[in-house]
Amino acid sequence: MSTPHINANLGDFAEVVLMPGDPLRAKWIAETFLHDVKLVTSVRNIFGYTGYTKNNKRISVMASGMGHSSIGIYSYELFAKFGVEAIIRVGTCGAYQPDIGLYDVLIANTSSTDSNWAHQYQLPGTFSAGADFDLVLASVAAAKNKNVPVHVGNVLSSDVFYNANVDAWKKWAEMGVLAVEMESYALYCNAAKLHKKALCILTVSDSFHFKGELTPEERMNGLSRMIEIAIQAAETVAD
Numbered sequence: 001m002s003t004p005h006i007n008a009n010l011g012d013f014a015e016v017v018l019m020p021g022d023p024l025r026a027k028w029i030a031e032t033f034l035h036d037v038k039l040v041t042s043v044r045n046i047f048g049y050t051g052y053t054k055n056n057k058r059i060s061v062m063a064s065g066m067g068h069s070s071i072g073i074y075s076y077e078l079f080a081k082f083g084v085e086a087i088i089r090v091g092t093c094g095a096y097q098p099d100i101g102l103y104d105v106l107i108a109n110t111s112s113t114d115s116n117w118a119h120q121y122q123l124p125g126t127f128s129a130g131a132d133f134d135l136v137l138a139s140v141a142a143a144k145n146k147n148v149p150v151h152v153g154n155v156l157s158s159d160v161f162y163n164a165n166v167d168a169w170k171k172w173a174e175m176g177v178l179a180v181e182m183e184s185y186a187l188y189c190n191a192a193k194l195h196k197k198a199l200c201i202l203t204v205s206d207s208f209h210f211k212g213e214l215t216p217e218e219r220m221n222g223l224s225r226m227i228e229i230a231i232q233a234a235e236t237v238a239d
C-alpha cells in the first residue's frame, strides 16, 4: 500500500511517530536513539524509519519538511492511512520573549497562527489548536525527570519565515506568545480533525532579542535533550 507521498505498507509505522523537519535529522535520530531500525519510506528523500527505544518500545521517526503544507500532507497520510495514533514534532523555533535563551526547550500546549489553514473546516469562528493534554503532561514529566527546564505555552505557527512586516512578531510577543515556528498549527488541526494525538516540542535556535552562536557540541546536546524528552513522552503511547 502506498499514498502519494509515502511508499510504506500498513503496519510499517509504529503507533507513535517523532517528526523533525529535516530528513537528515530523522536519520540521525533513528541511528542515535533507536535500535533494529528499518527504513520504511523515502519518497522525495523524506526518510521514515521504524525501530525500538532502549526500553524496547516501537516508535517511528519521519521528517515533515518545512511549513504547514508539508507537515499537513505527511501528518494527514500517517494519521488517516497508516494507523498512526500520535505524532510528536521535534523542531526548532525563534524566541519571541527576552527571557527565553538559545537552546531552551519549549512545549507548545497551544498554537496560534497567521495562516488560513483552518478555513477548510468552514467553522463559524476561530479554531484554537492545542496539543494532546496527556502528551503535554508526559513531556513535562520527562523534562523534570531529566532536570531540563522547559517553557510551556503558546507558539506562533507562521506561514512566513521572511516577513515583509518586520514588526509583526512584536504583536504576538505582547500577547505572551513564546516563539515562532511553522508547523504546529497544521499538525494540531489534522490531529483534531482525525481524532488523533499531537504534540510539538521545540528547541530555540534563534532569538528576536539577541544574536548568539553555539558550538556544534552545544547544538547537538541541545537537540539530544529534546529528543530524549520526546522519546520518553512517546513511550507512554507506543505499541
Ligand code: HPA
Pocket: 092, 093, 094, 158, 160, 161, 180, 181, 182, 205, 206
Ligand atoms: N521563524 C520561523 N520558524 C523558525 C524560526 C523563525 O525565526 N526559527 C526556527 N524556526
